[in-house]
Amino acid sequence: xxxxxVKLAQRPKGxxxxxxxLIENSEIPAIDEGQVLIKNxxxxxxxxxxxxxxxxxxxxxxxxxxxVIRAFAVGEIIESKNAQLSVxxxxxxxxxxxxxxxxxxxxLDIIDTELGELPLHLGVLGMPGMTSYFGLLDxxxxxxxxxxxxxxxxxxxxxxxxxxxxxxxxKVVGTAGGKEKCDYLLSIGFDVAIDYKNEDVNLALxxxxxxxxSIFFDNVGGEILDVALLNLxxxxxxxxxxxxxxxxxxxxxxxxxxxxxxxxARGEIKGIIVFDYxxxxxxxxxxxxxxxxxxxxxPKNHVxxxxxxxxxxxxxxxxxxxxxxxLIKI
Amino acid sequence: xxxxxVKLAQRPKGxxxxxxxLIENSEIPAIDEGQVLIKNxxxxxxxxxxxxxxxxxxxxxxxxxxxVIRAFAVGEIIESKNAQLSVxxxxxxxxxxxxxxxxxxxxLDIIDTELGELPLHLGVLGMPGMTSYFGLLDxxxxxxxxxxxxxxxxxxxxxxxxxxxxxxxxKVVGTAGGKEKCDYLLSIGFDVAIDYKNEDVNLALxxxxxxxxSIFFDNVGGEILDVALLNLxxxxxxxxxxxxxxxxxxxxxxxxxxxxxxxxARGEIKGIIVFDYxxxxxxxxxxxxxxxxxxxxxPKNHVxxxxxxxxxxxxxxxxxxxxxxxLIKI
Numbered sequence: 001x002x003x004x005x006v007k008l009a010q011r012p013k014g015x016x017x018x019x020x021x022l023i024e025n026s027e028i029p030a031i032d033e034g035q036v037l038i039k040n041x042x043x044x045x046x047x048x049x050x051x052x053x054x055x056x057x058x059x060x061x062x063x064x065x066x067x068v069i070r071a072f073a074v075g076e077i078i079e080s081k082n083a084q085l086s087v088x089x090x091x092x093x094x095x096x097x098x099x100x101x102x103x104x105x106x107x108l109d110i111i112d113t114e115l116g117e118l119p120l121h122l123g124v125l126g127m128p129g130m131t132s133y134f135g136l137l138d139x140x141x142x143x144x145x146x147x148x149x150x151x152x153x154x155x156x157x158x159x160x161x162x163x164x165x166x167x168x169x170x171k172v173v174g175t176a177g178g179k180e181k182c183d184y185l186l187s188i189g190f191d192v193a194i195d196y197k198n199e200d201v202n203l204a205l206x207x208x209x210x211x212x213x214s215i216f217f218d219n220v221g222g223e224i225l226d227v228a229l230l231n232l233x234x235x236x237x238x239x240x241x242x243x244x245x246x247x248x249x250x251x252x253x254x255x256x257x258x259x260x261x262x263x264x265a266r267g268e269i270k271g272i273i274v275f276d277y278x279x280x281x282x283x284x285x286x287x288x289x290x291x292x293x294x295x296x297x298x299p300k301n302h303v304x305x306x307x308x309x310x311x312x313x314x315x316x317x318x319x320x321x322x323x324x325x326x327l328i329k330i
Numbered sequence: 331x332x333x334x335x336v337k338l339a340q341r342p343k344g345x346x347x348x349x350x351x352l353i354e355n356s357e358i359p360a361i362d363e364g365q366v367l368i369k370n371x372x373x374x375x376x377x378x379x380x381x382x383x384x385x386x387x388x389x390x391x392x393x394x395x396x397x398v399i400r401a402f403a404v405g406e407i408i409e410s411k412n413a414q415l416s417v418x419x420x421x422x423x424x425x426x427x428x429x430x431x432x433x434x435x436x437x438l439d440i441i442d443t444e445l446g447e448l449p450l451h452l453g454v455l456g457m458p459g460m461t462s463y464f465g466l467l468d469x470x471x472x473x474x475x476x477x478x479x480x481x482x483x484x485x486x487x488x489x490x491x492x493x494x495x496x497x498x499x500x501k502v503v504g505t506a507g508g509k510e511k512c513d514y515l516l517s518i519g520f521d522v523a524i525d526y527k528n529e530d531v532n533l534a535l536x537x538x539x540x541x542x543x544s545i546f547f548d549n550v551g552g553e554i555l556d557v558a559l560l561n562l563x564x565x566x567x568x569x570x571x572x573x574x575x576x577x578x579x580x581x582x583x584x585x586x587x588x589x590x591x592x593x594x595a596r597g598e599i600k601g602i603i604v605f606d607y608x609x610x611x612x613x614x615x616x617x618x619x620x621x622x623x624x625x626x627x628x629p630k631n632h633v634x635x636x637x638x639x640x641x642x643x644x645x646x647x648x649x650x651x652x653x654x655x656x657l658i659k660i
């Protein structure tokens with residue numbers, strides 16, 4: 001029994017490639033007094049990982065070369081020298097792309113599998129769910145009857161935002177690439193799904209949002225942000241969650257050339273940083289677990305087996321090839 | 331005695347050129363019952379005029395080809411067939427680039443020259459003053475001790491915003507082109523003036539705004555907006571007032587490539603549309619006229635003589651060659 005780990009070999013230029021990673025087997029670490037040993041069950045593949053592979057910003061330091069890739073994971077405590085934590089407990093946090101992790105409990109969440117099965121704690125009950133909940137409800141402030149437009153709608157955040165917006169009585173329009181994803185969006189309650197690979201998104205928005213977009217929840221950036229800005233309702237809120245179209249772009253990031261439309265729409269552009277809501281997660285988890293029980297929220301996982309497939313999985317995410325919350329099962 | 335008028339000959343491509351205008355002499359118009367005849371004294375040269383020369387948007391229709399150029403002006407009533415308006419009254423409004431204007435009183439403001447001399451009613455007591463007042467105070471919401479950064483700081487809006495921000499106890503940093511304008515900014519109370527033609531604005535901001543920019547009041551767009559986004563304080567408000575660097579740009583507008591910084595700064599981008607505050611102008615006028623009396627607000631006019639110089643004056647504005655509020659004296 002070995003500890004398989006995915007480490008950062010070098011900083012990627014553009015899309016992360018296999019050579020940017022080092023996949024190593026090492027001994028399972030021994031733990032000290034106050035620590036626990038965690039056997040990871042699932043590692044989450046999130047867009048943020050690509051950012052963390054860069055040198056870092058004032059906002060968050062980059063992953064050090066040679067270190068284990070930073071990633072959210074959930075697992076089970078298999079050894080404990082910490083009085084607060086017991087063997088058999090499920091826990092989650094930034095445990096990294098590693099089969100076994102050591103923790104002193106800092107930043108570790110105890111997972112209640114009664115609220116939802118283990119992998120959901122990396123999705124709707126984890127960071128993406130919190131981002132969706134607070135991004136839509138606290139930043140977007142939806143009002144029943146308003147139109148919410150979501151880019152990257154078939155991802156875990158997009159589907160969660162869309163379903164919460166429906167619960168709040170909004171009309172929900174999403175974009176995704178390809179018929180299969182668009183059909184899926186309609187099946188979980190989206191009113192309109194625009195296939196950006198095969199439709200003119202601007203024309204489709206004009207057709208389907210005759211009163212304009214009151215909330216644009218943006219996971220993508222680039223062209224789609226520009227097109228959304230052309231179709232805002234008066235008083236629109238643009239909530240910037242991500243810009244997956246630009247994350248691998250180092251030299252020529254595309255800013256929203258239609259940004260002056262926020263002025264004439266009397267709108268505002270703001271962002272969502274999920275960590276600002278740490279002290280309110282319990283509120284979101286209560287609502288989301290209820291919605292899961294009522295089937296008002298239907299999550300979907302895309303599970304890849306084997307941590308050695310981490311580099312391919314990350315690439316898949318940026319190529320939009322995943323379908324549901326992308327996870328690695330160890 | 332003739333009525334000299336500046337009309338739109340054709341829609342400009344890029345910067346408006348002499349050939350886009352038609353300068354005509356016509357008879358002084360006769361007025362009907364309910365109307366007044368106004369002799370214009372000053373016509374205001376504003377960036378918005380260039381936008382109005384385009385075909386128009388849903389926000390406001392463009393000037394029709396062959397029509398008098400839309401512009402703010404102030405003048406005196408010299409003939410009246412309207413019981414509410416008397417000969418000798420000073421009035422202002424969108425009277426156009428014309429020596430004589432006819433009005434039925436709609437949208438006409440009666441000017442009280444006790445509050446400030448006539449041309450000031452096109453500047454700090456007019457639309458630019460209202461834009462500055464509500465843009466800074468209602469959209470920016472300055473708090474004493476915060477740093478306010480202003481682009482296009484030597485223009486009428488820039489100087490007014492800067493001086494009001496000082497009155498409100500903020501640290502005020504502005505950019506303008508050239509030493510003369512920068513010296514002027516310091517002379518009216520700006521704490522720092524950055525000469526963008528001769529300094530690295532990003533480095534200068536890092537030096538002079540060690541706690542970051544809490545309010546960025548943007549009249550310029552383009553590069554300066556991108557650099558400001560790199561230097562935001564947490565909770566920053568970016569107030570978009572104009573984008574003079576982009577108004578003549580039809581094909582390749584530069585969007586803010588650093589827009590994701592608004593997310594990490596937990597800030598927001600919004601705009602100011604002065605017409606939304608029509609019912610509150612009287613509050614602003616009261617404050618501004620008091621500040622004028624106390625010399626806390628020092629306006630500066632740049633007066634060009636002769637309406638036939640309208641095309642050159644508009645060009646001057648976009649080339650940043652004016653120094654103070656640009657006006658034509660008829």
